Amino acid sequence: MFDTPPPDLSTKAGRKAWRHEMRMVAVRPRRWGLWLLTLGFLLVMAPAAFGLHSLWGWSPSLIGSLLMLGALPLLIASAVLRARYMKGRFTLPGDKR
Numbered sequence: 001m002f003d004t005p006p007p008d009l010s011t012k013a014g015r016k017a018w019r020h021e022m023r024m025v026a027v028r029p030r031r032w033g034l035w036l037l038t039l040g041f042l043l044v045m046a047p048a049a050f051g052l053h054s055l056w057g058w059s060p061s062l063i064g065s066l067l068m069l070g071a072l073p074l075l076i077a078s079a080v081l082r083a084r085y086m087k088g089r090f091t092l093p094g095d096k097r
Helices: 012-023 027-050 060-090
Strands: none
Touching (some): 012 060, 027 060
16 A cells, blocks of 8 residues: 555654654544534533524524534544554555455
8 A cells, every 4th residue: 555664663753753644644534523523512512501492493402413423424434544544554565465
């Protein structure tokens, strides 16, 4: 998958570079998923915290639940993408698995 050798995790600089590299994988789905999850949680908590009982004729709890349900595939996809990236990164260039 990659033409570069696996990262060197024996040094502090290598581990720091690896953490940075992994943070840059699947940024958009993870970020969108976390925003949707946060917004959904706030909408689920809104009726009790703010006395808000209707948004455009819809229940805030229902909208929040739908947003949290929509965040789930994004967060799962980001985890799968990171796992696939890590597997490909640690596979040696000549190794076919």
